Amino acid sequence: MAAPPAIPRRGLFIGGGWREPTLGRRIPVINPATEDTIGDIPAATVEDVELAVAAARSAFLLDGGSRWSRASGATRAKYLNAIAAKIKEKISYLALLETVDSGKPKDEAVADMDDVAACFEYYAGLAEALDGKQHAPISLPMEEFKTYVLKEPIGVVGLITPWNYPLLMATWKVAPALAAGCTAVLKPSELASLTCLELGAICEEIGLPSGVLNIITGLGADAGAPIASHPHVDKIAFTGSTATSKTIMTAAAQMVKPVSLELGGKSPLVIFDDVADIDKAVEWAMFGCFFNGGQVCSATSRLLLREKIAERFLDRLVEWAKNIKISDPLEEGCRLGSVVSKGQYEKIKKFISTARSEGATILHGGDRPKHLGKGFFIEPTIITDVSTSMQIWREEVFGPVICVKVFKTESEAIELANDTHYGLAGGVISDDLERCERIAKVIHSGIVWINCSQPTLVQAPWGGNKQSGFGRELGEWGLENYLSVKQVTRYCKDELYGWYQRPSKL
């Protein structure tokens, strides 16, 4: 088993340096796999948010913007590449920190850190390419005007992120925001902030200009809400629950402040009976809902099985689920760690007991694994005999819990897949690719996977419809989130425009 990492005692990262929170408060960090307190993080309040926003604002405006916001994209790209290089250098340490902070298996944390470095590199590339896109001419049907377009950073952005992929979800916002030339205040989740604070240390090491990125840890109401309502924060990018998004939108609406929202989901995975290799489909179903303990916004937590394959599929799914190594996430080969906190553990257990009391069958799991007496562990759980009115069908669990329904026809499958107020993702597994394409078109979601579940590609757009939010992260869409488009139009004839009559000379 890997040794647990040393937990640094950090302050808030504001204006390029470290500060204790004004009120001196700190929040304990609990390793969810052992229930031990392993450190603490600063608990920022409105006073610290004021300082962080002021630092970001002056970094944005410094020297007329020539140091950052109006510097070339190529200049900013150098900093982003330097951050990526440092992440790679510290990958094992960062992965271990994330493991003890969140409970996710070490191998998953390593993969996440790889994705973090790749995301900074990708947006370094887009920052450089941005220089070539400035002054793009607009073709006009007249000669007296010439128009071009400038893409400018929106300003100071507030980035509020969740705990399930702590550094990766922060990076999806920080990397494009900085690439665009914005300056930022990042507020990670109080349940897992350690690696985001290390990002501050990395910014310091690579000499990122002071105030370009400020990192404020603390509770949502104390440290997140003042960012959302701050008059000098020009945009909010939020990833988290639909419930919190409503509070943030309300605050932002008072200033007509733009927001982009990446929220929850209850995504379907539809499996047809024509699959030649049933185990291949079973593995994707497992990956879709047990990876990261099911604490994934896009988890395909509603499994729809064609009647003819259902019994055989469920038998194999249970066999595969029994085979998952559930252990301390620092152990070699762990594939299911603990969930993030006691609160999350209790919430998931309540979902399972409500499903049982509403008449569903817990086909497998539902409890703490017998070999683990401590820590917030939950067995991979498969729930059948589910009706569409049950809570387990309708609400996001955010845990290793999959619910199953059986369908007869393709149209019934589509109706069930779309029977949700969410619209983040969906998947279809079938050997008939025409059928897959047909279904991909009619699933109401921002992402559809064919013959797989969950691959996440930095180049491709990510985001949802309906109550899963709006706006897209990643790819070039992720950069556009932080850019404002300016039209510049010039009148270019020597003559008068000629609408009004020139007064006669006296």
Ligand SMILES: NC(=O)c1ccc[n+]([C@@H]2O[C@H](COP(=O)([O-])OP(=O)(O)OC[C@H]3O[C@@H](n4cnc5c(N)ncnc54)[C@H](O)[C@@H]3O)[C@@H](O)[C@H]2O)c1
């Ligand atoms: N769509 C996506 O890409 C995506 C990715 C990851 C997670 N998620 C969603 O995130 C949720 C889980 O994350 P969570 O439990 O951390 O969500 P959450 O809404 O509880 O918290 C998210 C962030 O908002 C902050 N916050 C809480 N109250 C606030 C307030 N009043 N004002 C401002 N900020 C506030 C929190 O401190 C945290 O930093 C799930 O619903 C999941 O589906 C979505």
Ligand SMILES: C[N+](C)(C)CC=O
């Ligand atoms: C896209 N992913 C899986 C990294 C994060 C969503 O929760």
